Amino acid sequence: MIFSSGKKESYATLLPWLFTLSFILITFLPRSVDDTMFMDGVTYAAIARNMSEGIGSFWQPFFAHSFWLPYDNGPYFSGHPPLQFGLQSVLFRIFGDTPAVENGYNLLILTGYILLVAKIWQKLLDPASPFRAFDWLPVLCWYTVAIVYYSIPNNFLDSTMGLFCLASCYFQLSYLKEESAQKQRTLWPLLAGICIVLAFLTKGPVGLYPLAFSAIYAVSTPSYGFSKAFRPTFIMLTAIALGIAGILAYTPAREFMTTYFNGQVVQALLQKREKAGIGWAAHFTLVWELLRNLLPHLIACAILYVLSFGFKWSIPRDKAVSENVLLTALVAASGIVPMLVSIKQYPHYLLPALPFVALLFALLLVQRIAFIMAHKKQLITIALSIGVLVCWGATFRKLATIPPDVHSANAKQLRTLVPSATTIGICHDLFQRADIHANFQRYHHLSLSTGIDSLKYVLADSACLSQFDLKHDSIVPLHGGYLLIVQNP
Structure with missing residues (x-):
């Protein structure tokens, strides 16, 4: 085991976590106090505020008597399902009409992602694995994606939907990792199905991708067996079917969802809404955006692999790491590939899949980073300490120079x-x-x-x-x- 003593464990976790959280604050804290968000996030906050004041309702969200797009200029806002508006409206009722509501909500979403990414990392690895202590690494890989640190403070629906999707995958993984004697419990897949319904109510069909998680786990883990993925998938499908049936049984909900589906989903598939481009290349906008945002991660991988090869580091192949590389890659693909059908693609649409992209790169990097940390402890301690100070310096500098919106x-x-x-x-x-x-x-x-x-x-x-x-x-x-x-x- 690479880290066994208390001091070594502290070195392997506390200081890297301090650096990771400090790095997150560079962008998140200044963006949370400047009253500046991308117009989508400001629009959603306005709808939630109106809802809290009785202007509009959950199934008839109201923005204003005017709208800049012809698609959503009806008597109420039907461009997206209303769950995030409803959640934020509760906070507006409690705290009043203040920008602290949307900023506080963004902080809750950020915290949820950090906790779930770290928890999934620990679930993926065996309890005896020395790499469990590196749960900060996937979080760092996640927040160093430009789309993430731009989007999370911007109150996007994709952030909330992605969190529900991630929670669904975590609950499925909790079930799949249980001992055989405990597999009769339906709680985990039931919660996973409920989370998918909540993701759907946040931003529609793109929130359904976690349905494939159990099957992908079985495919990427030969020792598990594909047939074992049937039960949790069936339970989730049942929960989703009952949830959607319950929603559609309520007339205002059915009318809203019909208007939303015909005006947003169908029109997007027919290429009659906003477009990311023209021609076949427009279908791959998200792929190009993903590659562009992952350039630092690809460079980091290349450098570490070249160093390990050049200096002949003794790094044996880890079976669990290899299986989880395949798992995270396939789950990420399941969240991205279906969206390529439409040419309405924007970078923040990648948010729900990016935690698994981050887990993938963390798995590719962890053995070599662990090797360096085990053999260059003093150097890494100094580097991380300096990194923390630099992060806080950059944060305070940004706070002192916030441009007005x-x-x-x-x-x-x-x-x-x-x-x-x-x-x-x-x-x-x-x-x-x-x-x-x-x-x-x-x-x-x-x-x-x-x-x-x-x-x-x-x-x-x-x-x-x-x-x-x-x-x-x-x-x-x-x-x-x-x-x-x-x-x-």
């Missing part, structure tokens, strides 16, 4: 100029800017309209000033070159 700042400035929950005008060329819609609704309940002639307040920029009577109308400068035109009769 133009659209959220403008929305907050309008609180002193425009009554809340009103519709204001906006120049036609600005209407498609989603950040304006999202932030104005999130921070001041404002809707937007291009019918500017009949509205007192209009958001403009220099390009459309000629539409107004500047001799009679008042002009209030806003951030980023925007202007509030107050039209006087």
Whole structure:
């Protein structure tokens, strides 16, 4: 065993975990205090806030009286299932209308991922394996993917859905790893099925991929036997069927899900919604994004393998590691490949599969990293200690230099100029800017309209000033070159 004594165990776990968590804070902490998120996350927070105030309901989520896309511009927001909105609305009811709600929610999601990735790592390896102490490694591999550290603070639905998917896989793994005498228990696969239903209610059919986990485990573990995967899969399918049947039996839920499926899923498959590209290459957008984001991981693998070969490190083949490499690779593929059918692909769609990509790279790296840590303890201790200090230095520097967000700042400035929950005008060329819609609704309940002639307040920029009577109308400068035109009769 590489690490056996208390001091060695502490060296192998505490300091690397401190470095890993410190590295996470570099991006997560500054992004959690700047009131700046990608417009999707701001939109979802606005919907949840509205729901908490009785504006809209769980099965009829409401964003605003305006929307920048033609697809979701109905009487209520049907672009995605409503579970995350409902969860966040509970927090809004408790804590009030504050950005701390979505930021606190993101922290809960981040914590859930860290715990589950570490727990799955420990479940994958035998209790006697010396590599169980490296549960920080898959977490570090996960958060060093640019998509992850960009997306987690951004309140994406994919983050919540991915967490439910990961929980489902963890519960299945808990069942599959139990002793044969305990396999009669249905709790683990039942919980796994419930998590899949919750993932589906967060972002639709893409949350169903954990259904393949038990079968993939049986395929990648020859000693297990494929027939043993039937029982947990059957239990999950039963739980999912009952859950979906219960949802569809409720009329408001059935009406919402029908509108969502026809407007989002079908239209995306028919290539009538947003597109990542044109032609056959658009189907592989996620593959290119994955490879681009994994470049640091591939370089790290190449360096360590070249070093181990060049210096002839004695690293025997570990059967459990090899089997789990295949398992994690296939599970990751099961979460990515089905999405390639559509050409509506964005990088954050990869989030649910990335924990298994991280586990895969951690398995590829762990033996060589363990070898280095066992033979270069003092050097690694110094390097990790310096790394912790550098991470905290970078975090404080980012906190001290947070740039203001133009659209959220403008929305907050309008609180002193425009009554809340009103519709204001906006120049036609600005209407498609989603950040304006999202932030104005999130921070001041404002809707937007291009019918500017009949509205007192209009958001403009220099390009459309000629539409107004500047001799009679008042002009209030806003951030980023925007202007509030107050039209006087």
